[in-house]
Amino acid sequence: MDSVLVARNIEKSYSNRRNKLRVLKGIDLSVECGKAVFIVGPSGAGKSTLLHILGGLDKPDKGTVILNGADIYSLTDSRRADIRNNKIGFVFQFYHLLPEFTAVENVMLPALIQRKHTVSELRKKARILLDRVGLSERVNHRPAELSGGEQQRVAIARALINDPDILFCDEPTGNLDSNNGKMVYELLMGFNRNDGMALLVVTHQREVAMHTVKYCGIKDGILTGFMV
Secondary structure, three states, X not given: OOEEEEEEEEXXXXXXXXXXXXXXXXXXXXXXXXXXXXXXXXXXXXXXXXXXXXXXXXXXXEEEEEEOOEEHHHOOHHXXXXXXXXXXXXXXXXXXXXXXXXXXXXXXXXHHHHOXXXXXXXXXXXXXXXXXXXXXXXXXXOHHHOOHHHHHHHHHHHHHOOXXXXXXXXXXXXXXXXXXXXXXXXXXXXXXXXXXXXXXXXXXXXXXXXXXXXXXXXXXOEEEEEEO
């Protein structure tokens, strides 16, 4: 099966005046089209750094990231930004919703940048996504009027508005209780199964990853092997 994402020999370090910290130490990883991969590790293991590099947010010191056949770090910044907006969806631990906008307006925002559809078309699509995440009665609520779990579901709908080929999730349940966390993971896996969208999740919750098809560990900047 073809891979939507292939990363080879990814290295990343951060330096201060006295020390150099090697965060990633030669990571190799691939995500097949339509498949889900979970990466499990403790805080400080390099999970978020790896996700940011794979998603085009932070350039590696060494290595390549191929997304749909394109080496994203050989591209211009503007072209890489286009790929992030069109081909990748992001869900983070913190919801990053704009407080002055309603749920439906927050979901519409990434697509408004593209200017490929009318506002009415995008509003209709955003409402459909909000219905799919169980928020059809909350479309006109602002973030302050929503619970944490509801805000994260708005963030998931927003990440899907441009029909990404792959969705990157960085500790997507880190701020949620167990019930809301379970609901979020069920939604993510549902979109993966039903829409054929590839999914890459980094989390410290091993028990969640064990229920997926494919997961691996990360420790001290090194992947510790895939479990299938």
